Amino acid sequence: MSLSALQASAYLHHLRFSSPQPEEIAKWYGDVMDMKMEQLPGDVWLTSGPARQVLFSKGEPKKLAHAGFAVRDAESLKGLHERAEETGLDPRNIDTPLFQHGAFAVTDPDGNAIYFGLAKSQMVRALKGIRGPIQHLTLATGDVQAIEDFYAGKLGFGVSDRVVNAEGKVMTCFMRGNHEHHNLACFYQERKGVDHHSYEAGEWDTIRDWADHFATHNVSLFWGPGRHGPGNNLFIFIEDPDGNWIEVSAELEVVHDRPVKIWPHAERTLNLWGRGVLRAK
Ligand SMILES: [Fe+2]
Numbered sequence: 001m002s003l004s005a006l007q008a009s010a011y012l013h014h015l016r017f018s019s020p021q022p023e024e025i026a027k028w029y030g031d032v033m034d035m036k037m038e039q040l041p042g043d044v045w046l047t048s049g050p051a052r053q054v055l056f057s058k059g060e061p062k063k064l065a066h067a068g069f070a071v072r073d074a075e076s077l078k079g080l081h082e083r084a085e086e087t088g089l090d091p092r093n094i095d096t097p098l099f100q101h102g103a104f105a106v107t108d109p110d111g112n113a114i115y116f117g118l119a120k121s122q123m124v125r126a127l128k129g130i131r132g133p134i135q136h137l138t139l140a141t142g143d144v145q146a147i148e149d150f151y152a153g154k155l156g157f158g159v160s161d162r163v164v165n166a167e168g169k170v171m172t173c174f175m176r177g178n179h180e181h182h183n184l185a186c187f188y189q190e191r192k193g194v195d196h197h198s199y200e201a202g203e204w205d206t207i208r209d210w211a212d213h214f215a216t217h218n219v220s221l222f223w224g225p226g227r228h229g230p231g232n233n234l235f236i237f238i239e240d241p242d243g244n245w246i247e248v249s250a251e252l253e254v255v256h257d258r259p260v261k262i263w264p265h266a267e268r269t270l271n272l273w274g275r276g277v278l279r280a281k
Contacts (some may be wrong), residue, residue: 002086003079004156005069010080010177012134013070013119014052014098015197016044017060026056028241030120032217034129034260035201038062040097051133052199053098056141058197061242066113067137068178073118077102079153080116087154104153109146110192112139125249130213132199132248133208136182140189145187148173157184160255161230165265172265173231180254181231196237196245203250204234210248214238229263 019025026045030037035049045056052082057065071077081104091104098116103117141147151157152175160181163172174182180200187195201207211221222245224236233252239245 008071008076016055017063022056049129135200198247
């Protein structure tokens with residue numbers, strides 16, 4: 001039976017970025033994002049913390065090699081694969097270190113490789129470190145509609161919110177594969193790739209702990225603290241040495257069943273508490 005990403009309970013499990021210096025950037029994530037690092041075959045570096053894993057391999061900076069979404073169980077994976085076939089996404093079988101045999105990949109309209117699979121090990125959840133499961137990926141795209149059509153229309157992610165500018169153009173779309181307000185989003189930009197990825201600290205006090213931890217590594221916040229409108233989450237942002245933007249968030253909205261909200265577009269560079277907050281119509 002064909003199943004949507006929402007029915008399969010898809011959640012962001014891991015990311016893989018390319019970098020000209022994969023070992024160095026893995027070391028940075030190990031220190032700053034409070035993870036352990038290890039080398040895998042093929043000059044790939046894996047960083048692991050409690051419920052968060054990021055891989056790095058040799059290549060151009062600030063480029064997504066793939067995003068890995070895990071699903072609930074084998075039946076969910078089979079159903080989502082069937083849906084990808086039905087909607088013409090041409091799913092291909094892949095072998096990847098963090099998923100069990102049987103994972104598959106699709107490619108979105110901007111060329112981003114998206115993997116779906118079953119998590120290989122639950123041990124990563126037991127690792128010690130500051131709380132912050134990897135939680136969402138936000139893409140940059142010149143065609144928000146095409147990205148929404150792919151992920152929501154073809155794969156069956158749910159749309160939680162859209163941000164629309166004064167001319168009625170959709171600037172941002174927030175999508176979910178489970179009850180989290182978004183574990184995938186896309187922002188309109190004049191480039192393709194990743195805008196940022198995010199870790200969910202859960203509570204405000206844990207954001208404070210992350211900010212203190214960043215300070216001990218001499219890493220400054222470049223945006224926040226603040227609260228987003230869509231998703232209602234508290235946030236801080238830092239940047240890694242390759243220029244990837246990293247968010248630590250808390251109190252992200254839990255969505256069960258509600259209509260899609262439409263939000264007015266506002267400049268998100270505003271950095272004063274309250275002024276960057278988008279209000280729903
Ligand atoms: Fe975010």
